[in-house]
Amino acid sequence: MRTVLALLSLAALLLPVTLGAExxxxxxxxxxxxLVADPxxxxxxxxxxxxAQGGYLLEKSSxxxxxxxxxxxxxxxxxxxxxxxxxxxxxxxQAADLREQLSQTRSGLRSREAILKRNLALLDQADAAxxxxxxxxxxxxxxxxxxxKARLAALSLDQLYARVEIALSFRExxxxxxxxxxxxxxNQVSFYALVExxx
Amino acid sequence: MRRRLILAVLVLLPLLASAAPRLKVxxxxxxxxxxxGKGAAYRALSPEGLxxxxxxxPNEPEKTLSFWSETLKNHxxxxxxxxxxxxxxxxAGETAGAAFEWVVPYGxxxxxxxxxxLVTGKQIVLAEAAGPSALFTRHRQSLSESLKTIRLK
Numbered sequence: 001m002r003t004v005l006a007l008l009s010l011a012a013l014l015l016p017v018t019l020g021a022e023x024x025x026x027x028x029x030x031x032x033x034x035l036v037a038d039p040x041x042x043x044x045x046x047x048x049x050x051x052a053q054g055g056y057l058l059e060k061s062s063x064x065x066x067x068x069x070x071x072x073x074x075x076x077x078x079x080x081x082x083x084x085x086x087x088x089x090x091x092x093x094q095a096a097d098l099r100e101q102l103s104q105t106r107s108g109l110r111s112r113e114a115i116l117k118r119n120l121a122l123l124d125q126a127d128a129a130x131x132x133x134x135x136x137x138x139x140x141x142x143x144x145x146x147x148x149k150a151r152l153a154a155l156s157l158d159q160l161y162a163r164v165e166i167a168l169s170f171r172e173x174x175x176x177x178x179x180x181x182x183x184x185x186x187n188q189v190s191f192y193a194l195v196e197x198x199x
Numbered sequence: 200m201r202r203r204l205i206l207a208v209l210v211l212l213p214l215l216a217s218a219a220p221r222l223k224v225x226x227x228x229x230x231x232x233x234x235x236g237k238g239a240a241y242r243a244l245s246p247e248g249l250x251x252x253x254x255x256x257p258n259e260p261e262k263t264l265s266f267w268s269e270t271l272k273n274h275x276x277x278x279x280x281x282x283x284x285x286x287x288x289x290x291a292g293e294t295a296g297a298a299f300e301w302v303v304p305y306g307x308x309x310x311x312x313x314x315x316x317l318v319t320g321k322q323i324v325l326a327e328a329a330g331p332s333a334l335f336t337r338h339r340q341s342l343s344e345s346l347k348t349i350r351l352k
Binding site (some may be wrong): 040041086177179181183185189194197 | 327333
């Protein structure tokens with residue numbers, strides 16, 4: 001049991017945490033509302049564009065699209081969506097400062113790793129009752145260290161990728177109606193006459 | 200007298216035929232040319248039934264492409280058609296054209312409706328196509344290529 005615990009502790013201490021662009025302390029996000037002619041088609045085009053920019057899709061439906069986009073590509077988003085939509089109803093960029101969370105998580109991780117090392121050293125000197133207590137403490141510390149590392153990795157991802165949430169809506173427009181023109185040929189231009197002639 | 204009349208008709212027929220404008224169009228890729236319907240100078244259909252139609256109208260009063268494309272745009276907007284982007288200028292041989300796309304609700308779907316206008320001297324050429332937006336989008340490029348092949352002689 002001691003060996004297993006020692007190995008688990010070592011693994012928790014040694015597993016690297018992938019840290020992203022630490023120079024950027026901001027997590028950026030954008031909330032968008034837009035009117036489109038065809039929400040499904042718009043969703044497909046947004047997904048294709050995001051992937052071409054190095055981003056990825058989190059969720060897609062006829063009502064909304066959620067994606068992650070490299071923060072460096074965020075300035076291109078608005079122009080792309082304006083070209084795609086009939087009306088960009090809302091575009092709300094937001095930024096959250098991650099410095100406090102990063103700092104808390106890192107210091108929590110450092111202190112737990114220090115305790116973990118100290119407890120590991122004590123393990124060999126402890127009697128049976130002490131060993132049990134230390135083992136329980138070690139297991140709890142390993143869990144905490146892993147949780148903090150996962151949190152740090154998630155924060156690192158937030159530093160690199162913006163979160164974009166796009167609400168898609170289709171406006172039911174009134175049907176075009178016939179209004180006479182003074183020019184005869186223009187009176188003959190009609191979508192409905194054309195589609196009824198098809199097939 | 201009767202022989203003279205027949206002779207006159209025989210002489211005039213080729214002249215009348217040459218006076219009528221002749222339209223040449225390459226069908227959009229994947230479309231098949233269809234029988235001419237009422238008033239159409241050219242018709243082609245995609246396998247899904249998306250219709251591409253070209254009609255000719257006299258340029259009366261004689262005006263430029265700029266005038267007729269603006270007039271058509273303003274009229275359709277007034278009727279309630281919603282433009283899908285800006286007008287696209289194109290060139291069919293030596294003739295300039297202007298194409299508009301419109302979004303139109305039809306049934307439970309959004310349709311896209313193309314209207315393209317060319318003006319060649321005494322004739323206005325109107326090309327139209329319409330279909331559900333996903334289908335239309337698939338054929339948009341080939342429709343656009345076909346517009347560039349319109350020739351009027």
